Amino acid sequence: MVARVSPGNRGFFVGLICFIAVVFDGYDLVVYGTTIPALLEYEPWGLDAAEAGMIASYALIGMLLGTLISGFATDLLGRRKLFLTAICWFSLCMLACALAPSSLLFGLFRFLAGIGLGGVLPTAIALTVEFAxxxxxxxxxxxxxxxxxxxxxxxxxxxxxxxxxxxxxxxxAIGVLPLVLLAPVAWRWLPESVDYLVSKGRLGDAEAVARRYGIPWPPPEGARAPRLRGRAALRPLFRPPFLGVAAVFAVATLISQLFIYGLSTWLPQIMRTAGYPLGSALSFLVAMSAGAIGGAAVMSWLADRIGPRRVALGGFLIGAGSLLLLSAHPPTAVLYVAVVLAGVGGNGTAVILNGFIATWFPAVVRASALGSIMTVARFGGILGPMLGGWIMAAGVPVNWNFYVFLLPALAGALVVVLLPRTRTAPPPGEPLRQHTEEVGHA
Known part of the structure; x- marks a missing residue:
């Protein structure tokens, strides 16, 4: 007798494919921070801290471009094809980084890899939310x-x-593994977005996917409207109530990206400067990432119960407190606790904000909202490593490497207060004035 797979389990498999892709996304971005000490000691290239910080930003500049492209490419390719293209692209570019003969070409390949990486997370979030x-x-x-x-x-x-x-x-070189291991699985089993199929008028295909994965069918009447393209896809974001909310989300996520990429890029080298050997310095990055995982799980559980706005506010405050603790030169045991809390306040908060964006905006503008907001947020990711590199190159005391990220964390807490108190946008036909006032006084 053949066992039947429930729709819920199929939806879980979609999330699992997206999860594995994001694992490689995280690896490919953070791996540069782990290699900075070795790159600074690699005599043929002769890099200094400021140059290393610039190279770190190249991948994030590429991600900015990739995120922007993904917002429009989704309408042309669909989420499934865009997801597969992004995986294959960044895998090949990572292999090119491993073979780069010069720092110039290495930086170019990091930029090109970033373009692919920029398309992974917004597409993975949209697919996971849709099938959950x-x-x-x-x-x-x-x-x-x-x-x-x-x-x-x-x-x-x-x-x-x-x-x-x-x-x-x-x-x-390890970054080529998604091309070998994940792309074939995703090609075979990852479904196309029901929202995308409906927007294209492919209602038969959309119904088949919806029934297979337990998504409510038929969709609301508003979801059957053709998907907006080009500038028309962005137009709703520049009108109330979306304009103000999108702007606040963009600033909050920009700050979280500055915190994450600035600190994770330079934490190993900061700890090397503080006197720790390379192995111990990298173990602090492990602690920060562990805090991010635990923090994301607990904070998301809380977000489903008390709302993501309150949880994101608490996350930024935890991040600010961890930076104060790190700057005080505590004992090693306390230092590890502070680094774990930094992971909670940085990555954990970013996860909550991304989920909040994906669940607040309606399906008709969700892809454009995610792409546009994450594009703006990438500027924070670009600035963070550069800022850390400038501080490191200036030769100031170690605690200043933490002060430089403290003020943005506090600013992030203030910005989150302006986010909407409601968990989703108002339905069509609900008066916008009352909702806008609620957002403005949140």
Missing amino acids: PPHRRNFASAIMSSGFSVGAILASVLGIVVIEEYGFRPMF
């Missing part, structure tokens, strides 16, 4: 997004084992 049970969407999004931190842990642990013995190149 409605009452578990914050939790599903958070668990999937925590794959980034799992990838960061893998990069850190492998760095401890690999870098001192074999150098930095094998660390980047």
Whole structure:
């Protein structure tokens, strides 16, 4: 007798594919931070801290471009094809990084890899939220997004084992594995978005996917409207109530990206400067990533119960407190606790904000909202590593490496207060004035 797979389990498999992709996304971004000490010591390239910070930003500049492209490419390719394209693209570019003969080409390949990486997370979030049970969407999004931190842990642990013995190149060569292991699985089993199929008028295909994965069918009448394209897809975001909310989300996520990428890129080198050997310095990055995973799980559980706005506010405050603690030169045991809390306040908060964006905006503008907001947020990811590199190159006391991220964390807490108190946007036909006032006084 052949066992039947329930729709819920099929939806879980979609989330699992997205989770694994985000694990590699996290690995490919954080691996650079683990290799900075080795890159600074690699004599043929002769890099200094400021140059290393600039190279770190190249991948994030690529991600900005990739996120922007993904918002429009979704309408042309669909989420499934875009997801597969992004995986194959960044895998090949990571292999090119491993083979790069010069720092110039290495930086170019990091930029190109970033373009592919920029398309992974918004597409993975949108797919995970769509195929998750409605009452578990914050939790599903958070668990999937925590794959980034799992990838960061893998990069850190492998760095401890690999870098001192074999150098930095094998660390980047590992980034080709998604092309070999994940892309074939996703090609065979990842479904196309029901929202996308409906928007294209492919109602027969959409119904088949919806019934197979337990998604309510038929969709609401508003969801049957053709998907807006180009500038028309962005137009609703520039009108109330979406304009103000999108702007606040963009600033909050920008700050969270500055915190995450600035601290995770430079934490190993900061700890090396503080006198820790490479293995111990990388273990702090493992602790930060572990805090991000645990924090995302607990915070998402709370977000489904008390609302994501309150949880994101608490996350930024935890991040600010951890930076104060790190700057005080505490004993090693307390230092590890502070680094764990930094993971909670950085990555954990970002996961909650991403899930909040995906669940607040309605399906007709969800892809455009995620793409546009994450594009703005990438500027924070670009600035963070550069800021850390400038501070490191200035030769100031170690505690200033933490002060530079403290003020943004406090600013993030203030911005979150302006986010909507409601968990979703008002339905069509509900008066917008009352909702806008509620957002403005949140």
